[in-house]
Amino acid sequence: MTDCVICGRATDGYACEPCTRPVHRDLIAAAALTDDTLTTIARLDRLPDRGGRTAPLRDDEPPTTPGGKPRQPNWLIEDRPTTPASALRPTAAPVNLDASSRVDAATGVITTWARMVIEERGLPTAPAPAPLAGPTCEPLQDCRRHRTCRAILGQHRARPGLSAAGRAALLLTNHLTWLRHHPAAAEALPELGQACRDIIRTVDRPAELELVGACDCGVRLYAKARAATITCRHCGKAWNTDSGRAEMTKHIRASLVTGAEYVTLHLRQHPGQPRKRVRDLIAQWARRGHIQVRGLSADGDPLYRYGDIDTRMNRLEDASSVA
Template structure:
């Protein structure tokens, strides 16, 4: 039997309410939330701030008005934890628990999409998941006062003060001696595959102009100076270490 996806109206080969493509998009949305949860929480806790004149160009403007970062974090966390509790109740299983409710709920929901796509509430759930991703990106994408140290063995990004000797991983609670572990952390970071936008965001946190870096990555790729390795959200991804190396080379050339 076939049916029509209630989200994108595509025909599909089974009777689910959401098609595989929409389900894949929801999965990527949830993975993005997991990856940005630390940065979003830092913003809510006042560990990061906007610099003068900072603005994003590829997504909606950050939430203005009377909604503080902490309020936004509470709202998006409540959205995902509510869906997690609903699904757990429907399936007769325990809801997820963890030290970071936002990341925990997002990570668990990503494992439930195969069931969720067959439920009448799939369209509503996928829409709210996409909204959580958009709001998490807006919340997390602030140039921080913290610096990027590297990537933990668990895969989480690690931030800390520029002069910190030891930094904790907020995902697995492992503590890293920055001086002793710098090579390990940096190698893991260099091997990350990111889009031009993601590379530009990380570069901005190191003091670079975000728009300029994003344009440079696009130019390098077009010239064959930076090789793509796969895709994410329909955009090509590049090895972060290769992009940063080119950026450092360009800075040396300009200085010379």
């Protein structure tokens, strides 16, 4: 028996089964969302109520926006510069570049580890399609004579069930036992877990939701600030955000969280404590090496193990109560 390289528990490999199980769930969840990443990158996942305009404001325009927000007409503002009639109003970029960079980095991690598993285990891979040579016609769909035209048209119409990253994620779910016995487990499992969470957060988590804990199946739970109940997206279990708070927090102890996420969860249980004091304590412990930075979030914030912070916080509170 050896110590788990992630949590320190006794195990028969480099990483223990409890540390591997959340990665398995995250890989399944991320695989189901990889095909939706393009929708998020193209900003088609939600319709905003504001945006740029392709025409200047008119003096006779009603003082409300299409979304119902108040707007001052031009004639109420004497010093507003005159906009040329042919000018275009600035609009948002047609793609979400932040989401694109996060998804590219995450899918790169997943496919890289899948490639390592395939090569080291000698797994068969699907052969690359043979290059097509020959004439192509315009329009392509009207050609009935050439085999190459029919083959190319068939490729255009093909609809694979999952993207390459999705297939790589599902492949890894079948080889996690082998991977946790591999010397690279200390690097592979945290990287895969973080990559999957980046995909899930980018595609499947609205920005207005906050972390409230984790389900007993291991999936992190997010809810609106004043939501009374929340349902786990993985197992369907319903939780009461008040009565189930302690249990949801218990299940997230092994998860990686940012300092802000820990503060939100901590203040749900201790609403009287100052937010700034808790955040300052976390930053101080990190500087002194009392808690270990275990990675970075999609926004570049340091990630800590929730249980590491909570253990020190409980010790501090116990010492204060004794004093």
